[in-house]
Amino acid sequence: MHYAHFGWIGFNRSSDWGTYAALASPYELARNIGLIIWRLLDFGRVTLWLLVLVLLWHMRKRVPVGIKELLILLLVPLLTLGSILVWFTNPIAHRYWLVVYVFLGFLSARLLLEVKSTALRWSVLALMVVSLVSGHFWIYPQRIAKGWDATMAHLPYYQLRKDMLLYLDQQQIPWQAVGTDFPNVAPPSKTDLSSEARMLAPKDLATQSYILYSNVFNGFTDQELDALASNWTVEKELRKGQVYMRLYKRK
Known part of the structure; x- marks a missing residue:
């Protein structure tokens, strides 16, 4: 069936x-x-x-x-x-x-x-x-994928995500202008039990001016991480526990 x-x-x-x-x-x-x-x-x-x-x-x-x-x-x-x-x-x-x-x-x-x-x-x-x-x-090095959802080490991520989204609003940066990766590409209406339907865009380092990255993401390739380190600057960084979230801006 x-x-x-x-x-x-x-x-x-x-x-x-x-x-x-x-x-x-x-x-x-x-x-x-x-x-x-x-x-x-x-x-x-x-x-x-x-x-x-x-x-x-x-x-x-x-x-x-x-x-x-x-x-x-x-x-x-x-x-x-x-x-x-x-x-x-x-x-x-x-x-x-x-x-x-x-x-x-x-x-x-x-x-x-x-x-x-x-x-x-x-x-x-x-x-x-x-x-x-x-x-x-x-916690493994940045380029080694880690099963964050299988450990309580990921718990600070949720508050960091909310704080970073608030920062985007304060700086009047449109969410769709910011590229990111799973699990951060869904709107809060589907993940946070809120009515917020806006969502961030899937990452595209070739066209976007802002990239939101966290060490709980496993979808960034080594080449993309190298590009962020050399061609982008950290606009905003938030840390809590062993989790960090960085908003990159193209140089």
């Missing part, structure tokens, strides 16, 4: 993301494997995986039934998603693995109950909590 109505299953080649539905080359296949491993370890979860591997190896001769069941619940979505996503050029986002993260947490907690030493159990638990909390402060 879905195919009869929409004409596609799984992905829509005519959508904005249709280009990511192509089959991966051997290089892209290897890259996808690396990305999957990165996503699974990212934002402090590396400690949980190490705990699971160490404790499973320690009790390899006698694994309780409950732990086996949780391990199966973890591996089924992990292997299923991995075996599908790895063959395509689609971006492999953190959110695709939410089910895996949930069962990883359950399995880690269940394995901790098998640690006989109370002091060791609480020490390992504290290490896990610290590692996961630290994950919200893992």
